[in-house]
Amino acid sequence: MEYFKEVHIPNWATIQSYCISKWDGKFTTSVSFLNEELAYLGSLLEADVKQQLGLTVKIKSAIMFINDARFVQDLHIDGYTIERKNASNTALNLPILNCESGPMMWYSGDFYLTKSPSNTIKYLKINWTTECKLATTKIIDKPTLVCINIPHHIENQSDLPRLMLSVRFTPDINIG
Numbered sequence: 549m550e551y552f553k554e555v556h557i558p559n560w561a562t563i564q565s566y567c568i569s570k571w572d573g574k575f576t577t578s579v580s581f582l583n584e585e586l587a588y589l590g591s592l593l594e595a596d597v598k599q600q601l602g603l604t605v606k607i608k609s610a611i612m613f614i615n616d617a618r619f620v621q622d623l624h625i626d627g628y629t630i631e632r633k634n635a636s637n638t639a640l641n642l643p644i645l646n647c648e649s650g651p652m653m654w655y656s657g658d659f660y661l662t663k664s665p666s667n668t669i670k671y672l673k674i675n676w677t678t679e680c681k682l683a684t685t686k687i688i689d690k691p692t693l694v695c696i697n698i699p700h701h702i703e704n705q706s707d708l709p710r711l712m713l714s715v716r717f718t719p720d721i722n723i724g
């Protein structure tokens with residue numbers, strides 16, 4: 549089972565500067581890039597994915613997550629509905645700021661999914677029916693494809709906000 553795969557993204561530094569310019573320095577949960585902002589990020593990333601992986605993809609969404617100091621995210625799987633219809637199985641995560649002390653962790657065990665009590669966040673809640681075990685941990689400090697259809701979360705273990713851009717593509721980029 550592959551949980552993540554680092555990818556060289558030549559436009560990473562350009563994307564970092566752009567994303568930082570879109571944050572006012574105040575804590576918010578996330579910033580979604582839409583319309584021309586999404587098209588701009590797509591123009592950079594679609595070219596890099598083609599060049600590095602030989603894949604023709606179209607950008608589907610780009611969300612910058614802003615995790616406050618010491619934030620520990622609930623364990624979840626990404627998606628709006630339990631069937632995960634049209635939900636991506638992988639995301640390309642690009643570190644923007646202070647990502648060196650915020651590991652992403654994946655877990656194994658048996659579970660069923662229920663809708664998250666919050667409608668605003670694209671998370672499905674995990675209900676464990678067996679003990680859950682830590683499967684693997686990775687500090688995402690370089691652009692990395694990550695599995696988002698396996699129980700996971702991040703922990704910001706630093707005293708500064710952590711900014712991570714998470715991008716999904718059509719079609720999905722498979723890791724394995």
Ligand SMILES: [Fe+2]
Pocket residue numbers: 624625626696700
């Ligand atoms: Fe997630």
